Amino acid sequence: MEYNAKEIERKWQDIWEENGEYEPKEDKSKPKKYILSMFPYPSGNIHMGHVRNYCISDAIARRFRKDGFNVLHPIGWDAFGMPAENAAIKHKTHPKNWTYANIDNMRKELYSLGFSFSRTRELATCDEEYSKWEQSLFIDMWNKGLIYRKKGYLNWCPNDKTVLANEQVVEGKCWRCDTPVVQKEMYQYYVKITDYAQELLEDLDKLEGKWPNQVLTMQRNWIGKSQGLQFAFKLEKPLETKEGVINSLEVFTTRADTIFGVSYCALAPEHPLVKALIAEGKMDKELREKILKMQNTPEKERAQQEKEGFSLHLNVIHPFSGERIPLWVANFVLMGYGSGAVMSVPAHDERDYDFASKYNLPIKQVIDSNNEPLPYTQEGILINSQNYNGMQSANAKEEIIKYFEKNSLGQAVTNYKLRDWGISRQRYWGTPIPLIHCENCGILPEKKENLPIRLPLDVVIDGEGNPLEKHPTFKQCKCPKCGKEALRESDTLDTFMESSWYFLRYTTPPSLRENEIFSKEDQEYWMDVDEYIGGIEHAILHLLYSRFFTKVLRDLGYTRSSEPFSHLLTQGMVTKEGAKMSKSKGNVVEPKEIIQKFGADTARLFILFAAPPVRELEWNDSALEGSYRFIKRLCAKVENIIKTQELPKVDTANLSKNEKLARKKVYEALKKSNETFSYEGGYSFNTMIAACMEALNALNDQDNKQIWSEGYFILLNILEPIIPHICWELSKEYFNLKNFTQVKVDEESLKEDEIKIALTVNGKLRGEINVAPNSSNDFILGLAKEQLKKWIEDKTIVKEIVVPNKLVNLVVK
Ligand code: ANZ
Numbered sequence: 001m002e003y004n005a006k007e008i009e010r011k012w013q014d015i016w017e018e019n020g021e022y023e024p025k026e027d028k029s030k031p032k033k034y035i036l037s038m039f040p041y042p043s044g045n046i047h048m049g050h051v052r053n054y055c056i057s058d059a060i061a062r063r064f065r066k067d068g069f070n071v072l073h074p075i076g077w078d079a080f081g082m083p084a085e086n087a088a089i090k091h092k093t094h095p096k097n098w099t100y101a102n103i104d105n106m107r108k109e110l111y112s113l114g115f116s117f118s119r120t121r122e123l124a125t126c127d128e129e130y131s132k133w134e135q136s137l138f139i140d141m142w143n144k145g146l147i148y149r150k151k152g153y154l155n156w157c158p159n160d161k162t163v164l165a166n167e168q169v170v171e172g173k174c175w176r177c178d179t180p181v182v183q184k185e186m187y188q189y190y191v192k193i194t195d196y197a198q199e200l201l202e203d204l205d206k207l208e209g210k211w212p213n214q215v216l217t218m219q220r221n222w223i224g225k226s227q228g229l230q231f232a233f234k235l236e237k238p239l240e241t242k243e244g245v246i247n248s249l250e251v252f253t254t255r256a257d258t259i260f261g262v263s264y265c266a267l268a269p270e271h272p273l274v275k276a277l278i279a280e281g282k283m284d285k286e287l288r289e290k291i292l293k294m295q296n297t298p299e300k301e302r303a304q305q306e307k308e309g310f311s312l313h314l315n316v317i318h319p320f321s322g323e324r325i326p327l328w329v330a331n332f333v334l335m336g337y338g339s340g341a342v343m344s345v346p347a348h349d350e351r352d353y354d355f356a357s358k359y360n361l362p363i364k365q366v367i368d369s370n371n372e373p374l375p376y377t378q379e380g381i382l383i384n385s386q387n388y389n390g391m392q393s394a395n396a397k398e399e400i401i402k403y404f405e406k407n408s409l410g411q412a413v414t415n416y417k418l419r420d421w422g423i424s425r426q427r428y429w430g431t432p433i434p435l436i437h438c439e440n441c442g443i444l445p446e447k448k449e450n451l452p453i454r455l456p457l458d459v460v461i462d463g464e465g466n467p468l469e470k471h472p473t474f475k476q477c478k479c480p481k482c483g484k485e486a487l488r489e490s491d492t493l494d495t496f497m498e499s500s501w502y503f504l505r506y507t508t509p510p511s512l513r514e515n516e517i518f519s520k521e522d523q524e525y526w527m528d529v530d531e532y533i534g535g536i537e538h539a540i541l542h543l544l545y546s547r548f549f550t551k552v553l554r555d556l557g558y559t560r561s562s563e564p565f566s567h568l569l570t571q572g573m574v575t576k577e578g579a580k581m582s583k584s585k586g587n588v589v590e591p592k593e594i595i596q597k598f599g600a601d602t603a604r605l606f607i608l609f610a611a612p613p614v615r616e617l618e619w620n621d622s623a624l625e626g627s628y629r630f631i632k633r634l635c636a637k638v639e640n641i642i643k644t645q646e647l648p649k650v651d652t653a654n655l656s657k658n659e660k661l662a663r664k665k666v667y668e669a670l671k672k673s674n675e676t677f678s679y680e681g682g683y684s685f686n687t688m689i690a691a692c693m694e695a696l697n698a699l700n701d702q703d704n705k706q707i708w709s710e711g712y713f714i715l716l717n718i719l720e721p722i723i724p725h726i727c728w729e730l731s732k733e734y735f736n737l738k739n740f741t742q743v744k745v746d747e748e749s750l751k752e753d754e755i756k757i758a759l760t761v762n763g764k765l766r767g768e769i770n771v772a773p774n775s776s777n778d779f780i781l782g783l784a785k786e787q788l789k790k791w792i793e794d795k796t797i798v799k800e801i802v803v804p805n806k807l808v809n810l811v812v813k
């Protein structure tokens with residue numbers, strides 16, 4: 001048969017769409033599989049990274065359908081976000097038009113690859129229907145006290161009067177106008193993800209072996225549980241302020257055992273004590289300006305700078321020794337962690353050591369370092385620590401914490417690195433926050449019956465300020481409580497909010513979407529996601545937020561799930577000439593061109609054959625052509641197929657060596673594919689495809705039509721998840737698609753006729769023999785000695801070793 005990829009692929013894509021072939025079935029008595037790939041951002045075109053991602057999920061989804069599962073394999077669009085606004089500024093388009101046009105284009109590109117997505121469950125997070133339910137969820141969370149408002153620092157361009165996202169700050173300057181960016185304190189909304197820190201951490205243990213270790217570790221580190229002591233140093237002189245007297249300074253330490261080594265305390269530049277000194281005019285101008293400058297440097301940047309600080313010319317009193325300890329402001333102390341102040345122990349901490357060396361502060365050793373140089377950061381035996389001398393660190397920590405607790409000077413605390421999640425953005429293209437500011441009643445949620453709050457379309461997007469804030473009427477509304485004129489919130493939501501629950505939303509059948517966020521029955525049937533496939537770049541935020549949302553939704557009564565994704569498969573990068581494919585590197589291969597030239601099946605086969613999913617995939621033109629040739633070879637011998645609707649019978653008596661081998665290779669491929677399609681099997685399609693290629697070669701070395709037919713019946717079945725179009729074409733013609741079910745492995749066919757046994761003398765290879773499988777050791781030894789005559793003739797055999805079915809070793813003297 002001539003292989004005409006274009007014709008075959010168009011034909012089957014049309015048939016699949018017309019028949020609704022890939023819609024999940026209503027029948028909930030069937031076992032289910034929910035196969036999900038991370039949804040794409042509609043940037044304009046599908047790239048190879050997407051192709052790889054969806055080739056993997058599609059292969060899995062297709063296989064499970066054939067194995068009798070009801071499969072949900074949806075796709076949607078992570079459609080809000082900054083690029084649409086940037087495009088609006090650059091090309092004078094509207095973000096909405098730009099986004100939906102991109103979606104239309106990318107949808108076409110996706111389906112040209114033959115992916116078996118459910119068409120009816122598609123969603124875009126910028127759909128008003130999606131916004132409605134997201135706003136409804138926001139209100140539930142607000143009412144539950146899970147969302148609050150507080151001041152936080154944002155990147156601010158004083159020229160454009162606009163908040164900048166981190167990506168819009170380039171070397172400390174505004175991306176549009178080059179004005180130096182400052183840190184501005186503004187009201188922001190936060191979600192209390194820290195309320196769930198402990199559960200988010202603990203539940204990672206349940207995902208052991210089901211998620212990549214690397215991801216589990218990254219999540220654990222991000223949550224960053226840390227146990228220690230929080231206590232207060234007394235200020236040498238209380239500080240009088242308009243808001244009252246400040247007497248003390250709280251610090252958090254994980255090394256209470258080093259308390260006798262404190263030589264200074266370091267404060268974040270935003271620390272309330274520092275702010276009070278500035279507000280009370282108790283700081284000279286020069287110092288004040290230095291501190292303000294530090295405050296204006298984003299924390300991330302500070303972390304990369306050299307250690308820097310300033311003395312505040314104030315002291316606190318050491319709780320044991322009564323010594324005066326100087327206070328400093330330092331760029332390595334973060335206001336958002338612990339209490340924003342540190343007891344510094346230069347002898348046993350790197351940062352403290354660098355800082356003390358630079359500013360000539362004392363370095364007091366209090367842990368025996370076994371003569372290793374300072375800073376010595378490990379635990380050990382205490383020295384120079386009064387009553388605690390000679391104790392082990394762990395023990396000393398306990399005793400010192402006990403002392404503080406007994407004397408009400410401090411307490412054991414658990415801190416998490418995890419911060420509450422700032423969810424408000426001062427931009428247009430996002431979900432409007434459904435809150436209303438009333439002069440009488442404060443901040444209130446909008447009434448649910450008024451949802452969705454829609455984005456106005458008549459906006460000016462020019463990069464200055466927030467278009468919603470500037471809109472003439474958007475903000476005007478009535479207070480839901482007292483009915484008076486009030487103002488609508490003009491911030492929109494972080495787009496990570498939308499991607500934190502889209503996988504739950506897909507479970508809602510289209511007919512119920514308008515009236516229900518989730519249909520309970522469907523949601524319980526489909527959740528949890530069985531296989532979640534996507535890029536490692538989402539290892540932290542997206543996955544953490546999704547896990548968090550699932551737990552919140554559980555506590556709100558919307559789901560029974562606690563962990564959304566049973567298995568996680570992170571695919572490797574697609575590279576060319578050793579570098580990640582990217583526009584800036586100019587090494588991009590456009591999927592469209594490949595499909596144009598070779599067809600979708602070739603593209604899919606190449607992608608899945610070139611590397612196992614978790615590994616990097618290096619682009620290779622000759623391997624691509626090899627994939628094309630394989631499909632052509634698959635089509636070349638179809639005249640050998642006997643049409644049938646069941647597994648062809650093979651008369652196995654008196655088969656030739658090549659005929660036996662062909663059957664063996666076919667069933668080996670089937671066995672390999674059964675192993676491949678499981679998380680534990682790693683979905684290593686490459687080895688399974690290699691087995692299919694070997695099987696086709698072996699079939700070609702014989703011309704028994706029964707064996708050809710059996711081989712095709714099985715190979716088309718195995719290869720359908722990889723190269724669906726050609727498999728459907730051939731399968732329809734010869735087997736009426738009846739081969740797309742589970743096929744049993746014929747174990748008989750796998751048996752070896754003869755096994756090669758390597759013969760060694762004193763460990764050196766000296767020959768080989770062929771024997772029937774499972775021959776007795778005596779029989780094998782007899783044959784072996786015969787063969788090895790010339791190596792053992794005038795020697796004494798001191799040892800005979802037989803490794804069944806593998807090897808004989810004779811030890812001679
Ligand atoms: C004294 C000390 C001695 C410390 C020593 C460490 C080693 P983890 O484990 O990450 O929780 N620290 C506390 N609050 C901080 C803040 N807001 N910004 C920067 N650093 C802060 O780290 C806890 C340790 O980090 C604390 O223990 C404190 O320094 C510092 F040999 O206290 B340690």
Ligand code: ZN
Nearest residue numbers: 438441479482
């Ligand atoms: Zn009111």
